[in-house]
Amino acid sequence: MRKLTLLITAIATAACAGGAAPQSQASPGAPIKIGLLTSLTGNYAPLGTNDKLAAQQMVDAVNAKGGVAGHHIDLIIEDDQSNPTQTIISYNKLIDEGVVAIEGPPQSTAELALKPIVGQKKIPDVSVGASDDQVIPVEPYMFQTTPLASQVSKACLKQIQALKFTKLAMLTDTKNAYAIKGHDVTKNLVSQFGITIVDDESFETTQTNFATQIAKIVAAKPDILLVWATGAPPVIITKQWGGAKTGIPLMMTAAEASPLYVNPAEPEVEGVYVQATLGVLGQNVPSSNKFKKLIDDFAQPFQTANGTWPPQFAWDSMLAMTFIFDAIKRKGTNPDQIQAGLESINLDTPQGHYTYGKDKHYGMPDSSNLMATVQSKGFVPTPETQAVLASAGTGASTQS
Numbered sequence: 001m002r003k004l005t006l007l008i009t010a011i012a013t014a015a016c017a018g019g020a021a022p023q024s025q026a027s028p029g030a031p032i033k034i035g036l037l038t039s040l041t042g043n044y045a046p047l048g049t050n051d052k053l054a055a056q057q058m059v060d061a062v063n064a065k066g067g068v069a070g071h072h073i074d075l076i077i078e079d080d081q082s083n084p085t086q087t088i089i090s091y092n093k094l095i096d097e098g099v100v101a102i103e104g105p106p107q108s109t110a111e112l113a114l115k116p117i118v119g120q121k122k123i124p125d126v127s128v129g130a131s132d133d134q135v136i137p138v139e140p141y142m143f144q145t146t147p148l149a150s151q152v153s154k155a156c157l158k159q160i161q162a163l164k165f166t167k168l169a170m171l172t173d174t175k176n177a178y179a180i181k182g183h184d185v186t187k188n189l190v191s192q193f194g195i196t197i198v199d200d201e202s203f204e205t206t207q208t209n210f211a212t213q214i215a216k217i218v219a220a221k222p223d224i225l226l227v228w229a230t231g232a233p234p235v236i237i238t239k240q241w242g243g244a245k246t247g248i249p250l251m252m253t254a255a256e257a258s259p260l261y262v263n264p265a266e267p268e269v270e271g272v273y274v275q276a277t278l279g280v281l282g283q284n285v286p287s288s289n290k291f292k293k294l295i296d297d298f299a300q301p302f303q304t305a306n307g308t309w310p311p312q313f314a315w316d317s318m319l320a321m322t323f324i325f326d327a328i329k330r331k332g333t334n335p336d337q338i339q340a341g342l343e344s345i346n347l348d349t350p351q352g353h354y355t356y357g358k359d360k361h362y363g364m365p366d367s368s369n370l371m372a373t374v375q376s377k378g379f380v381p382t383p384e385t386q387a388v389l390a391s392a393g394t395g396a397s398t399q400s
Helices: 002-015 045-064 084-097 108-121 149-162 177-193 211-220 232-243 259-265 292-306 312-331 335-342 383-389
Strands: 032-038 073-079 101-103 125-127 142-144 167-173 196-203 224-228 250-252 273-277 346-349 352-355 369-375 378-381
Touching: 032 045, 032 084, 032 312, 045 073, 045 259, 045 292, 045 312, 073 084, 084 108, 101 312, 108 125, 108 142, 108 177, 125 312, 149 177, 149 224, 149 250, 149 273, 149 369, 149 383, 167 177, 167 211, 177 196, 177 224, 196 211, 211 232, 224 232, 232 250, 232 259, 273 312, 292 312, 312 335, 312 346, 369 383, 378 383
Parallel strands: 032 073, 032 101, 101 125, 125 142, 167 196, 167 224, 224 250, 250 273
Antiparallel strands: 273 369, 346 352, 369 378
């Protein structure tokens, strides 16, 4: 953890040159530039690819209707190559392009490197990473659409408790800020759920052989293994875990709620527990749920265009663009006005009802954080989640 903190600090310190970006109100009818800073190559490309697909769908849809508040949206895309150092370079390129808001990268390590720079440049960044530390404590110009790592942790622990499992093993990527935060929160919360950690293994993102960790975990005889990681490692772990014939259930977090995890991990992925959010499970949401129409309004065009139901990072990206557009409509087109609009978000979305405020820059309801298992390459809600989806409270706004 200390090495990761030092890396983030070094990157941010090196990049904090210059002051805030100049601000001005867009002329009536003039185009507005919004930046998409994502990972289209490298370890996090499966995440960033869906960021791009969803963001482009949202921009194309509003432009087809005349833009936002009469302004055409120009989406400026930069690839950070899944590298936090490149994230800073790409971020500064977007600033130089004159963007008024940015949807941030899908990796929390990069988002944390950006956090002090966002505060200096004063260009709103709507993050699609998921570490609590991105928005707690609040940075006035940084927001988050995803569930917090702590919310993901609680959803996983509730499911483990419902299964009447008491012995947990964890395997964590120590170079991923989201994974570290999720691991640490889980470690602090397990006793509240009557669970004991019997083995706690770690690895680095580039590792490809997990035989040593698997042997130690199996020897500890846990009831289930929870993996904290994103990108390529979960696919490799799933294949090797299944190949080892451990007989021990495997659980993944929300970052793996995607066919880009499931398809390459077949057939070993069948039966794996995956934490997922309301939109991801939208095909199983009953029509009586108040958010069902909003889910379908985004998911059906996405599925038609891409041949698959939107995975987790598509929903995160859709929300980022939704919130930026809403802020522009209500408050104006310059960065400070967009920031004020983001701080007053109060919207029904396909992921539930979101509210932001000056002291709260995240908003996914706890009730939108759910659990599924992989069956026939799809995500099927667990019995506990099926009960939640059928209730009127799904997606209701809650304070974490």
